[in-house]
Amino acid sequence: MNQFKKFSVGLLLTGVAFTGCSPRSTITESEQDIQAINLNFMDSSVRPQDDFFQFVNGGWLDKTEIPADQGRWGSFNELREFNNEAVLKVLQRAAESDEYAAGSDEKKAADFYRIGMDSTLAEKRGIEPLRPWIREIEAVNDVQTLQRYLVKQQQSGGGAFFGVGVNTDAKDSERMALYVSQGGLGMPDRDYYLEDNEKFKDLRKKYEQHVANAMRLAEIDDPDGAARRIMELETRLAKASKTRIELRDPESRYNKFTISELNEVMPSFDWNAYLSDLNAKTAEVIVSTPKFMEEVESIIRDVPPSTWREYLKWKLVNSASPYLSYEFVQNEFEFYGKELQGTEEMRPRWKRVLATTERAIGEAIGKLYTEEHFPQEAKEKAQEMVDNIMIAMGERIRNLEWMTGETKEKALEKLSTFDVKIGFPDNWKDYADLEVDGNPETASYFENVQQAAKFRFDDNINKLGKPIDKKEWFMTPQTVNAYYNPTWNEIVFPAGILQPPFYDYRADAAVNYGGIGGVIGHEISHGFDDSGSRYDAQGNLRNWWQEEDLENFQERTGQLVAQYDAYEPIDGVNVKGGLTLGENIGDLGGLLVAYDGLQLHFDQHGRPDQMDGFTPEQRFFISWATIWRTKSREEALRTQIQTDPHSPAKYRGNGPLENIDAFYEAFGVNEGDGMYKSPENRVRIW
Numbered sequence: 164m165n166q167f168k169k170f171s172v173g174l175l176l177t178g179v180a181f182t183g184c185s186p187r188s189t190i191t192e193s194e195q196d197i198q199a200i201n202l203n204f205m206d207s208s209v210r211p212q213d214d215f216f217q218f219v220n221g222g223w224l225d226k227t228e229i230p231a232d233q234g235r236w237g238s239f240n241e242l243r244e245f246n247n248e249a250v251l252k253v254l255q256r257a258a259e260s261d262e263y264a265a266g267s268d269e270k271k272a273a274d275f276y277r278i279g280m281d282s283t284l285a286e287k288r289g290i291e292p293l294r295p296w297i298r299e300i301e302a303v304n305d306v307q308t309l310q311r312y313l314v315k316q317q318q319s320g321g322g323a324f325f326g327v328g329v330n331t332d333a334k335d336s337e338r339m340a341l342y343v344s345q346g347g348l349g350m351p352d353r354d355y356y357l358e359d360n361e362k363f364k365d366l367r368k369k370y371e372q373h374v375a376n377a378m379r380l381a382e383i384d385d386p387d388g389a390a391r392r393i394m395e396l397e398t399r400l401a402k403a404s405k406t407r408i409e410l411r412d413p414e415s416r417y418n419k420f421t422i423s424e425l426n427e428v429m430p431s432f433d434w435n436a437y438l439s440d441l442n443a444k445t446a447e448v449i450v451s452t453p454k455f456m457e458e459v460e461s462i463i464r465d466v467p468p469s470t471w472r473e474y475l476k477w478k479l480v481n482s483a484s485p486y487l488s489y490e491f492v493q494n495e496f497e498f499y500g501k502e503l504q505g506t507e508e509m510r511p512r513w514k515r516v517l518a519t520t521e522r523a524i525g526e527a528i529g530k531l532y533t534e535e536h537f538p539q540e541a542k543e544k545a546q547e548m549v550d551n552i553m554i555a556m557g558e559r560i561r562n563l564e565w566m567t568g569e570t571k572e573k574a575l576e577k578l579s580t581f582d583v584k585i586g587f588p589d590n591w592k593d594y595a596d597l598e599v600d601g602n603p604e605t606a607s608y609f610e611n612v613q614q615a616a617k618f619r620f621d622d623n624i625n626k627l628g629k630p631i632d633k634k635e636w637f638m639t640p641q642t643v644n645a646y647y648n649p650t651w652n653e654i655v656f657p658a659g660i661l662q663p664p665f666y667d668y669r670a671d672a673a674v675n676y677g678g679i680g681g682v683i684g685h686e687i688s689h690g691f692d693d694s695g696s697r698y699d700a701q702g703n704l705r706n707w708w709q710e711e712d713l714e715n716f717q718e719r720t721g722q723l724v725a726q727y728d729a730y731e732p733i734d735g736v737n738v739k740g741g742l743t744l745g746e747n748i749g750d751l752g753g754l755l756v757a758y759d760g761l762q763l764h765f766d767q768h769g770r771p772d773q774m775d776g777f778t779p780e781q782r783f784f785i786s787w788a789t790i791w792r793t794k795s796r797e798e799a800l801r802t803q804i805q806t807d808p809h810s811p812a813k814y815r816g817n818g819p820l821e822n823i824d825a826f827y828e829a830f831g832v833n834e835g836d837g838m839y840k841s842p843e844n845r846v847r848i849w
Contacts, residue, residue, distance in 0.1 A: 200674065200775045200785050204792070211830045213837030216816035219788035227794060232511070234504030234799025237812055238664055238790045243643045246532075246659050250641055251517060253531035268527035268594040274601030275523055275615070279486070279516035279608045286488050290381055292609040293483060297381075300475045304468050306431050312475065314440040320616035323347055323478040324400070324459050327441065329626045331650035332449070333417050336702035339626045341438070341448045343425075345455040347400045349374065349393075349481055351503065351806045356401035362801070366502060367394070373498035374477055380490055381480045389473040396466060396474050403458035405451070407806065408741045411694055413649075413704050416451040428453060429460040443624055485515065486609040505798030516608075521639060523615035524599075526592040529640035529658075533587045537640070537658035541668040542586045545661055548676065548760065549583050549654075551767075552683050555759035556752075559849055565715040573707040577690060577700040582633070582653040586661065587640040596621070645682055647689035649698040654686040665790055671771065673779040676761035677786030684753030684760070685746075691849055692748035693720050722846045723747050727818060732811045733797060736804055743810045750810075751819040752849035754787060758825055780829040784820065791816040822846045 206221020217224070229236045257263055258273035278284065303309050317327055324347045332340035350356065350370055355363055371394045378386035409415060425434050425448060438445065450456060463471075484495040492509070500506045509515075521528055560566070560574045597618040600606035626632075633651055638644060641659040648655070656679075660666070666679035689695045696716070699705045708716070724740035727747055731737050740747070761783055771779055793812035795803070800811060810818065820826040821838055822845040832838050 200777060200782055200789075202775060204789070210836070212832045212839070214817070215784070215820055215826075215830075215838055216788050216791070216813045219785050219816070220792040223792050224794060229794050229796060231508035232506055234500075234506050234802075235793055235795035237793030239643055239793075242660070242662055242665065245662070246536075246641050246643060247514060247517060249536055250521070250528055250532055251513065253535060254517070254520070254528060257531060268524065269531065270601075271594055271597060271599040272520060272524045272527045275599050275611055276516055276520045278599075278601060278603065278606045278611055279519060280513060281603060281608070282489070282512060284603050284606070285486075285608055288607045288609075289488055292487070292607045293381060293479060296479050297476060300472050300479065303472055303475065306463060307433075309463070309468075309471060310433065310437050311440070314437060316475070316478070317441065318617050318620045319613045320482055320620075321346070322482055323475055324462075325456065327443070328620075329443075329623050331631065331702070333413060333650055333698075333704040336650045337631065339629065339631060341443055341445045341627060342451065343448050343456065344451040345400075345404045347478075348397055348404070349477070350397075351802060352407060353401040353404040354406070354805060356398045369498060369502050370394070373494065373502075374481075376494050376497075377480045377484060377491070378473075378477060380494060381476065383473070383476050383480075389477070392470045393474050393477050396462060396470060399458060399462060400455070403452070403455040405455070407808070408739065410451070411742070411745065411808070413694055413697055416449075417704060418450045418453050419447055420450055420453075421447050425450070425456075428456050429463075431460055431463045441624060442621075443627060445627055483609050486519070486607075486612050501798075503798060503802050505796030519612060521641065523612065523618075524594055524597065525639035525641070526588065526636075527594055529587060530591055532641045533658045537586050537661065538668075541658075541661060541666075544668045544675075545585050545656065545666065545679070546583070548680055548764075549585070549656075549683055551763040552680060552687060552756050552760035553578065553581065553583075554763060555756040556684070556687050556849070558759065559756060563849070565719070565847075566712050567709050570707070570709045570712040573699070574691065577652065577698075577707075578687075580652055580700045581687070581690065582651065584636065584653060584655040586656070586658045588634060588636045590634050594618070645686050647686045647695060649690065649695045650702040650704075652690065652698070652700065652702045654683070654690075656683065656686070664786075671774060671779075671782065672764050672768070673761060673771070673782040674786040676757050676764065677783035678790050680757035680760055681750075681754050681787050681790070684755070684757040685749040686753070687756060688749045688752030688849060689745065691752065692745040693717075694745050716848070719846060719848045720744060720748065723751070723848070726821070726846060727810055727814065730810070730814050730818070732800055732804065732813070736801060738804060738810050738814060743808055746809045746815075747818065748848060750815055751822055751846065754819045755823060755849065758783060758823070778829065780825065784826055784829055787820075788816040 204223035205219055206217055206225070209218045209221055211218040227236060233240065254273060254276055257269040258277065263269040299312055299315070303312050313323060316323055321327070326344040326346040328342055329339050330342055332338050348356070350366070355366060355370075371390045374393055375386045375390035378389050383389060405415070420428070422434050422438070422445075426432070480491075481495075484491040496509045500509065557575060557578055560571055560578065563571065566574070598614045599611055633653070636655060636657075637648065638646060638655060638657050639659075640657050642657045643659045645654070645656045645660055647653070660682065661679060663670075664678060665682060666675055690698075696708075697704055697706065699707045706713075724744055727738045727740035727743055729737070761779070765779070774782060777785065791812040795811070803809070803811060809815070817838065821840045824842075824845070826832065826838075834841070
């Protein structure tokens with residue numbers, strides 16, 4: 164559980180697995196060899212000065228159909244699909260090879276995948292894997308028995324009432340702390356319960372029916388009445404929850420309590436006993452939303468144990484449904500897939516199981532993946548790009564007109580302490596304590612998933628009181644994403660995203676700097692966005708700004724909020740500039756420093772000629788827009804706008820460019836053009 168924010172570049176959505184397949188638009192082996200711009204993806208009928216995203220991607224948008232099992236489809240999905248195929252091959256080879264002994268991490272991954280793929284076994288097991296859990300829930304009749312069940316539930320994935328986990332103390336980055344966070348909702352966001360418009364009212368009705376259907380499948384008494392009472396309970400939790408925009412403020416999330424103080428907030432709950440049972444040895448906890456915990460206390464007091472039990476059964480069934488028989492899987496898809504994402508078909512079983520296997524034992528798979536798909540030359544050239552972009556960021560800080568010298572010194576100090584991780588970890592995670600049952604006579608997919616969740620929880624909770632291991636990674640090497648971790652002040656680029664179309668170590672530098680270079684700059688810029696900039700060089704949540712500089716910064720970020728607030732992807736539904744601010748700062752700053760880094764590369768290696776009829780600078784910006792090529796179903800787009808800190812793809816492609824002078828120069832953008840913004844109105848931050 165990540166209580167501090169790890170900022171990522173990808174198009175992430177709550178409840179959506181990051182895999183996909185389409186025979187109409189996937190990365191092929193031949194496309195892996197493309198080292199410049201794909202002219203077939205462009206739309207020459209549109210002027211780049213009017214709509215750059217459409218100019219670069221219009222041909223692709225016209226030719227591409229969103230696969231029936233996806234809510235949206237784009238460059239990230241295409242690369243994930245390519246990586247899925249690659250991961251499946253190495254996993255199958257591990258299963259067939261004599262190289263890996265029984266009980267090895269590689270064999271555990273293969274066994275986990277094999278049991279998950281056994282749909283006949285899932286049908287045979289039916290709801291039997293849930294029965295021991297349901298019996299335990301039936302025994303919950305007072306706060307003490309509730310606490311005991313919540314311990315087991317938390318250890319096996321959590322989801323009820325609140326979350327508990329260990330992470331770096333945001334104000335003391337050399338120690339680990341226990342965090343308690345709001346949670347307990349079955350829909351993606353508090354607003355789904357509270358927004359007073361017809362779309363959300365309709366979704367609430369469908370969600371309640373979905374809950375009833377799931378309870379009926381699990382043979383729970385009075386499923387319709389239970390669903391109604393569960394909806395009432397979750398609505399209370401939603402009202403007490405902070406909004407996603409409020410949660411972006413790291414100070415507001417940092418509320419340190421002693422255990423005795425937390426007992427005062429929740430006097431019905433014995434936190435000493437609860438944490439002892441979790442093996443969480445600590446004298447204090449950091450609570451993200453104290454008022455939420457007060458509401459949990461009220462629910463414990465006000466709501467009868469019979470309703471607790473219904474709610475706990477729902478959380479169990481909801482978390483288990485993807486790993487049970489087909490009727491459970493289908494019911495889960497009907498709401499979370501069709502209603503929230505607009506997908507027409509369920510993803511093939513192998514993709515769903517592969518994604519779960521990667522969550523369970525991902526680094527064991529990543530080790531196999533990187534041996535075949537990430538050569539040393541790729542890592543060395545990526546490191547050179549990082550070095551140039553870091554130099555460029557330093558120069559931009561030094562030359563800022565709106566920041567005073569003292570704050571510049573602090574910003575440069577922070578930049579100098581950035582840690583960079585590329586490709587894969589130096590030390591691989593050891594899965595010796597993970598239990599995977601590979602015997603179809605005794606195993607079930609659900610039970611293996613539970614064991615994996617317990618392994619992750621135990622691994623996390625055992626960090627309390629121990630030295631921080633800053634060699635640890637929070638994404639697997641095969642992940643198509645990247646992140647900035649503010650308390651460790653690190654930027655991390657897994658091998659999975661260091662592939663075409665984002666990066667090809669053999670490719671034209673302008674294309675690489677516009678693709679993965681923009682991603683690198685994005686993650687660096689997260690250290691200086693509205694949230695990341697509140698952490699100092701040591702990774703502590705501490706103000707290092709002079710007051711006038713902070714005011715200038717906030718004025719400029721406010722302009723960026725207003726710019727994105729004005730975008731209207733769906734009639735009547737605008738982008739939330741406050742929610743997406745950090746990512747938008749990352750895109751704008753990242754593209755600027757990547758452009759400057761490209762110029763440094765030219766100084767070092769020489770400037771190339773035109774290619775495909777475009778200058779290096781034009782290819783740089785075209786590459787940036789290419790990585791955001793995406794088509795979305797309306798339902799998926801609506802969910803993204805509501806819940807995702809990343810702006811919709813079109814505005815990630817176009818939005819930063821409106822503020823970048825070099826783009827105007829590269830494409831001759833003038834007053835009256837669609838992409839034009841007058842110089843005095845261009846947002847200038849880093």
